Amino acid sequence: MRGGGELIEIRFHARGGQGAVTAARLLAQAAFMEGKHSTAIPFFGAERRGAPVVSFCRVSDEPIKISSAVCEPDFVVVFDARLINADVIKGLKKDGTVIINSQVKVNGFISVDASGIARSLGLVRDNIPMVNTAMLGALARFEIVSLKSVKSAIKETFDERNAIAAEQVYREIIL
Amino acid sequence: MKLIATGNEAVAYAVLDASPDFIAAYPITPQTTIVEALAKFKESGKLKATYIPVESEHSALSACIGAGSMGKRTFTATSSQGLLYMAEMLHWASNARLPIVMANVNRALAPGWNLWADLSDSLSQRDAGWLQLYVSTVQEAYDTILMAYRISEDPNVLLPVMVNLEGFVLSHSAQPLETLEGCYLEPLDLPHRLDTGTPHTLGNVASPNDYFKLRRDAENAARKSAKVTRKAEKELFELTGRAYRPVMEYRCDDADVIIAAMGVFAREAEAACDILRDKGVKVGVARVRQFRPFPEFDFDGRLIVIDRDYSYGCGGILAQEIRARTGKPVYSVIAGLGGQDMTYKDFVKIVIESREEGERWWGID
Known part of the structure; x- marks a missing residue:
């Protein structure tokens, strides 16, 4: 079904300019490095900086046939806690996981202070912490891909600090 | 080379591997990242083609027709309104029997203004004399651009080919891609190319009788292209193990x-x-x-x-x-x-x- 094998569907929620499209692509890249099949799908609307945006990633052991939007995610990754509303958790699978970038703990969600980590490493643009690479560390923690692959994928495009950010988020999450 | 790439990047890699002599293009969403990638290849010296960023789509195809008439391998890419702006020259390219390859990133037509996938742009040009292929994956976009050159440049065909991929959902989605790295195509040998050594014209006045025969020749070529396409599919299968059928x-x-x-x-x-x-x-x-x-x-x-x-x-x-x-x-x-x-x-x-x-x-x- 849906291309066969175990299919993991991830939906990113962010604001325009936070790099959600890049995050989906880096995750697809990391999965690809492990010999898995993966696709990254941007949802392009009338984007402008700061407006809510989504992007999608699918990872599977089998070729992936579907290219429609992810409506029933296994993982939802939220780059800005202020984006949390009904749309964010819409369609989340029963045993699905929501990972949010937040300094304060939010009940029922996995919270990580990716902004704090990004700031401490100087990953800031226009005074906004760039958390897209850091948040990939959280997905590695849930073994969608290994931390090693995430770091390699990140380092193909970004500097070492981004890989460190991913590792710090990975270590911050205690399961 | 194995990598993760978008549909538009796959098109650009295929064009690089087809080693064209000439590219002319004008940016339009969602096609723009193709010509941006080609411009980067040109800047880095990987792409040897003459690259002209022209002032409109009409000019883009006109420039390809000019270079194509000289027997050069050409490429252009467009979308939606841009394809319609080319309409006059689309017919010129096929009636002049020029083997031009174009990527069209399918996008809806205005109004209402809409940047997303819709096949109405290319299908509205179905009778323009171009062979039309439609792809469904990033890998297929790459493979089909290369096959398009093979089909288009075959002496039995000599018609332009339009390779269509849907905007955003394919053009901007990233999937696994395997490239060949290097050109398996033969050099283009256009029998009716303009040549100062043996002067003749292309596109002169044609009497009804001659015109009628020219159209019949083009029709025969389009019919024969089906067989040539099978040959191109077989060749690609032998090179890559990837099988395509009409x-x-x-x-x-x-x-x-x-x-x-x-x-x-x-x-x-x-x-x-x-x-x-x-x-x-x-x-x-x-x-x-x-x-x-x-x-x-x-x-x-x-x-x-x-x-x-x-x-x-x-x-x-x-x-x-x-x-x-x-x-x-x-x-x-x-x-x-x-x-x-x-x-x-x-x-x-x-x-x-x-x-x-x-x-x-x-x-x-």
Whole structure:
């Protein structure tokens, strides 16, 4: 079904300019490095900086046939806690996981202070912490891909600090 | 080289590997990242082609016609309004028998202003004399651009080829890609190229009698292209192990119901097909990859045709073609216009709610 094998569907929620499209692509890249099949799908609307945006990633052991939007995610990754509303958790699978970038703990969600980590490493643009690479560390923690692959994928495009950010988020999450 | 790439990046890699002499292009969303990638290849010295960023799509194709008339291998890319702006020169390119390859990133036509996937742009140009191919994956976009050169430049064809991929959902989605790295194409040898050594003209006045014969020659070439395309598919299969056919069949052999579609919807329909098969419904998917010339289309099951396009007052364009080809009733579904998303669940529902014949605008009717 849906291309066969175990299919993991991830939906990113962010604001325009936070790099959600890049995050989906880096995750697809990391999965690809492990010999898995993966696709990254941007949802392009009338984007402008700061407006809510989504992007999608699918990872599977089998070729992936579907290219429609992810409506029933296994993982939802939220780059800005202020984006949390009904749309964010819409369609989340029963045993699905929501990972949010937040300094304060939010009940029922996995919270990580990716902004704090990004700031401490100087990953800031226009005074906004760039958390897209850091948040990939959280997905590695849930073994969608290994931390090693995430770091390699990140380092193909970004500097070492981004890989460190991913590792710090990975270590911050205690399961 | 194995990598993760978008549909547009795959097109750019294929053009690089086809080693063209000349590229002219004008940016338009969602095609722009193709010409940006080619410009980067040019800047880095990887791409040897002369690259002219022109002031319009009409000029882009005109410049390719100029270089093509000199026997040069050319490439251009466009989308939507840009393709329509080229319309005059589309006919010129095919009637001058120039083997130009173009990528068209399918996008809806205005108004309302819409940047998303819709096949109405290229299908509105179906009678322009170009061979039209439609792809459904990033890998297929790469492979098909290379095959397009092979088909287009064959001495039995010498017609331009348009390779179509849907905007954003394919052009900007990243998937695994394997490239060949290097050109397997033979050098282009255009028999009627302009040559100062043996002066002759191209596009001079033609009397009705001559004009009529020229059109017959082009028609014969378009018909012969089907055989050349089979040869190009075989060659690519031997090089890569990847098999393409004019109609890609998925679980069609014993199917009672055939879903016919083009582009990404056909792949999504395959996922629906698997679900329905598990429930005992014998469904198959026939993905039409080659639209011009329209291929053999012969299936036993009843037909559901998905169109991401429309001809006002006349119906879905693929449905019309299939009706004309098979003489069979068709259940025509109009879906996904202007980039409307369609999931595999929609395709399951389409099959369950389908009838023998009729038309339905999915999500509206």
